Amino acid sequence: MNANVTNLEADLRELRVSAPPAVARRALVAVGLADEYASVASPIGDVLVAWNGRGVSFVARAGDDTEFERRFVAEVGRPLARADAVPDRLANAIRRRLGGDRRAAVPLDLRNRTPFEVAVWRKALEIPRGEVRPYGWIAAEIGRPKAVRAVGSALGHNPVPLVVPCHRVVRGDGTIGQYSMGGPEVKRRVLTSEGVDVDALVDLASRGVRYVGSDTTRIVCHPTCHQARRIQPAHRVPFRSLAAAAADGYRPCRSCRPVAVAA
Amino acid sequence: MDDTELARRLASDLDGTFETLVRTHVDRCFSIALRLLADASDAEEVAQDALVRAYRALERYPAERIRELDLRAWLATITLNAARSRRRRQADRRPPLSLDAVGSESRSAGAQTVGSSLASLVAGLPERYRAPIVLRYVDDLTYSQIAQVLGRPEGTLKAQVHRGLALLHAAHDAAEREELSA
Numbered sequence: 012m013n014a015n016v017t018n019l020e021a022d023l024r025e026l027r028v029s030a031p032p033a034v035a036r037r038a039l040v041a042v043g044l045a046d047e048y049a050s051v052a053s054p055i056g057d058v059l060v061a062w063n064g065r066g067v068s069f070v071a072r073a074g075d076d077t078e079f080e081r082r083f084v085a086e087v088g089r090p091l092a093r094a095d096a097v098p099d100r101l102a103n104a105i106r107r108r109l110g111g112d113r114r115a116a117v118p119l120d121l122r123n124r125t126p127f128e129v130a131v132w133r134k135a136l137e138i139p140r141g142e143v144r145p146y147g148w149i150a151a152e153i154g155r156p157k158a159v160r161a162v163g164s165a166l167g168h169n170p171v172p173l174v175v176p177c178h179r180v181v182r183g184d185g186t187i188g189q190y191s192m193g194g195p196e197v198k199r200r201v202l203t204s205e206g207v208d209v210d211a212l213v214d215l216a217s218r219g220v221r222y223v224g225s226d227t228t229r230i231v232c233h234p235t236c237h238q239a240r241r242i243q244p245a246h247r248v249p250f251r252s253l254a255a256a257a258a259d260g261y262r263p264c265r266s267c268r269p270v271a272v273a274a
Numbered sequence: 275m276d277d278t279e280l281a282r283r284l285a286s287d288l289d290g291t292f293e294t295l296v297r298t299h300v301d302r303c304f305s306i307a308l309r310l311l312a313d314a315s316d317a318e319e320v321a322q323d324a325l326v327r328a329y330r331a332l333e334r335y336p337a338e339r340i341r342e343l344d345l346r347a348w349l350a351t352i353t354l355n356a357a358r359s360r361r362r363r364q365a366d367r368r369p370p371l372s373l374d375a376v377g378s379e380s381r382s383a384g385a386q387t388v389g390s391s392l393a394s395l396v397a398g399l400p401e402r403y404r405a406p407i408v409l410r411y412v413d414d415l416t417y418s419q420i421a422q423v424l425g426r427p428e429g430t431l432k433a434q435v436h437r438g439l440a441l442l443h444a445a446h447d448a449a450e451r452e453e454l455s456a
Contacts (some may be wrong), residue, residue: 023411026307026309026411027301029304030303034322035296039293041326249330
């Protein structure tokens with residue numbers, strides 16, 4: 012009996028096993044110490060999206076997985092593993108967000124970024140689909156009106172493009188400007204897919220038009236503001252500057268809050 | 275790195291050290307969960323959940339408290355709690371494991387499936403014996419650590435482990451007899 016008990020105790024110790032490797036990896040991903048990635052459909056084709064338990068951490072167009080992993084490790088510096096797909100809830104939120112639903116909360120992991128950068132990205136999230144704002148608008152809205160170049164730089168370093176719509180921020184002169192996901196042509200494609208008439212925008216810009224007012228409401232807007240788009244052609248009044256609009260008795264729209272910006 | 279050093283580092287640099295804690299203890303958490311629940315995919319979920327709970331707790335604890343943790347006993351406690359909450363969540367979805375029917379379970383399930391598989395016999399032990407047996411032998415905790423984890427006096431635990439071993443023996447013998455007569 013004693014020998015049997017000893018055997019039994021030894022046999023019980025044999026019931027210790029190794030955990031499948033996925034357990035450690037998933038725990039680290041859940042607490043945000045490692046990330047997973049998978050591809051997601053977007054207006055410019057499939058993009059790769061990395062996430063962890065805190066939120067989406069990185070989005071890029073990449074030729075292949077190796078390039079994406081290399082860029083992720085260089086910029087974010089955490090371990091990264093390929094997953095089959097983005098988890099359902101996150102995938103739905105991303106899909107709704109890319110589709111223009113601003114109520115769709117996509118959690119973002121923006122740790123180790125400066126408060127200024129995070130403020131710029133959060134502000135860009137407020138720009139509705141189908142509209143654009145100049146860099147100077149973001150600068151003014153976050154209380155740093157002179158930091159226009161720094162805003163441009165922060166947008167260029169946006170780790171989660173498309174999810175944070177930095178493509179909706181354009182140059183003060185109305186031309187569409189640079190885009191980290193692949194240059195102006197890609198930016199144009201994304202904006203067009205969102206319903207922005209980019210040609211009309213560039214046309215206005217080339218004529219020096221920065222704002223549009225309505226002579227019935229005496230309100231002046233950014234040209235792509237949803238309020239401005241409702242103005243009948245007969246009542247549409249172009250302005251080169253806010254000062255000119257103010258001189259004619261126009262007040263700034265409360266929705267798009269136009270600010271005087273330099274090119 | 276021993277657990278005292280690990281606790282010291284967790285206290286000063288949680289994010290830089292947590293992965294080491296995971297790598298050092300993940301097999302234990304998984305083994306405890308697997309032997310309590312007898313289901314590998316449940317055990318994976320529970321082990322993962324336990325490690326996440328551990329991280330969230332360490333985020334909140336003052337450094338002093340982290341340094342003084344007995345990591346082995348502490349993680350065993352979290353794993354046990356995670357296993358309990360998983361079982362509670364599942365109670366609605368599927369019938370619970372039979373907790374008090376070592377003999378009847380092996381008989382009803384048939385010798386060919388349960389047989390003398392020790393893991394199945396452990397899974398069939400009544401709850402009050404199963405956790406002490408798993409913590410004592412599968413996880414190799416001391417009685418003083420098990421007392422911490424389960425909140426029972428050491429004397430009670432020793433009696434429960436003794437009784438648990440006896441039940442396992444009886445079940446094992448019964449299963450063997452059945453195999454012979456089959």
